[in-house]
Amino acid sequence: MGLLSEGKPLSWEETKKNAWKVHKVGIQQFISLFHKLKDRKGDTLKWGDEVEYNLISLDEEKKVAKLSLLGPQILEVLQKPESDDPL
Numbered sequence: 342m343g344l345l346s347e348g349k350p351l352s353w354e355e356t357k358k359n360a361w362k363v364h365k366v367g368i369q370q371f372i373s374l375f376h377k378l379k380d381r382k383g384d385t386l387k388w389g390d391e392v393e394y395n396l397i398s399l400d401e402e403k404k405v406a407k408l409s410l411l412g413p414q415i416l417e418v419l420q421k422p423e424s425d426d427p428l
Contacts, residue, residue, distance in 0.1 A: 383422070394412075396409035396411060396412055396415065397409065
């Protein structure tokens with residue numbers, strides 16, 4: 342569990358000045374977790390877990406990336422293990 346403390350939200354100007362820090366730390370955390378967990382197989386997501394995906398097909402010859410519209414079908418497959426074992 343993290344540190345709980347009382348504070349006040351930053352103003353929009355303060356938020357904009359610090360956005361790069363949040364961005365940088367978020368990328369560092371993602372890379373760290375990726376390396377730590379990349380070999381795990383068959384895990385299901387539990388409370389508090391969140392994963393975001395972009396489904397992209399790359400044509401390296403033409404240097405083109407296209408966003409896939411198959412998300413709902415793939416999401417159904419990815420959610421099946423979790424729905425089969427809800428606890």
